[in-house]
Amino acid sequence: MRLPHFHPDKALRCAICESDQLVRVARKDSKSGAPLPVFHCGNCGLVQQAPLPEEMELQQYYSDLYRIDYKGTRQPKAKHVFRAARCAKQRLDFLIQSGVRPGSLLDVGAGGGEFVAMAHRAGFDASGLEPNEGYAEYARSEHGARVRTGNLSDAVGRF
Numbered sequence: 001m002r003l004p005h006f007h008p009d010k011a012l013r014c015a016i017c018e019s020d021q022l023v024r025v026a027r028k029d030s031k032s033g034a035p036l037p038v039f040h041c042g043n044c045g046l047v048q049q050a051p052l053p054e055e056m057e058l059q060q061y062y063s064d065l066y067r068i069d070y071k072g073t074r075q076p077k078a079k080h081v082f083r084a085a086r087c088a089k090q091r092l093d094f095l096i097q098s099g100v101r102p103g104s105l106l107d108v109g110a111g112g113g114e115f116v117a118m119a120h121r122a123g124f125d126a127s128g129l130e131p132n133e134g135y136a137e138y139a140r141s142e143h144g145a146r147v148r149t150g151n152l153s154d155a156v157g158r159f
Helices: 057-071 078-097 113-123 133-143
Strands: 022-028 035-041 045-047 102-108 125-129 147-148
Touching: 057 133, 078 113, 102 113, 113 125, 113 133, 125 133, 133 147
Parallel strands: 102 125, 125 147
Antiparallel strands: 022 035, 035 045
């Protein structure tokens, strides 16, 4: 696993309340064993990785390495598509049962595009952003989903 570099020289503070009352709850990634410092804020309860990697490191990691590290592939395998489709249906059912009416919808971290495709078929003007080019291409070619390669900072429009 090639996790982004951490910057231990930065002061550890809660990302929500800025408290320094952080208690370490994990030292390493449970899947890979790579260092992954995770803390619980005693003030507001947030559980967070700290310190966070720099924005550029995160973008590079999620665009190039994340899917390889956690899925072992650059494009989804059949079992990933099946699992993602099941989760997408649950998410869409939740939105509809909660009274969310079709409109403009953006799925950030769209993966293989299953949710975007299902939401589009349900009447939403659905699009997605996926940092990994292989997964974004899969979403477009296999599902016909409007998924662009990019991150939240690449979002254009109102959703």
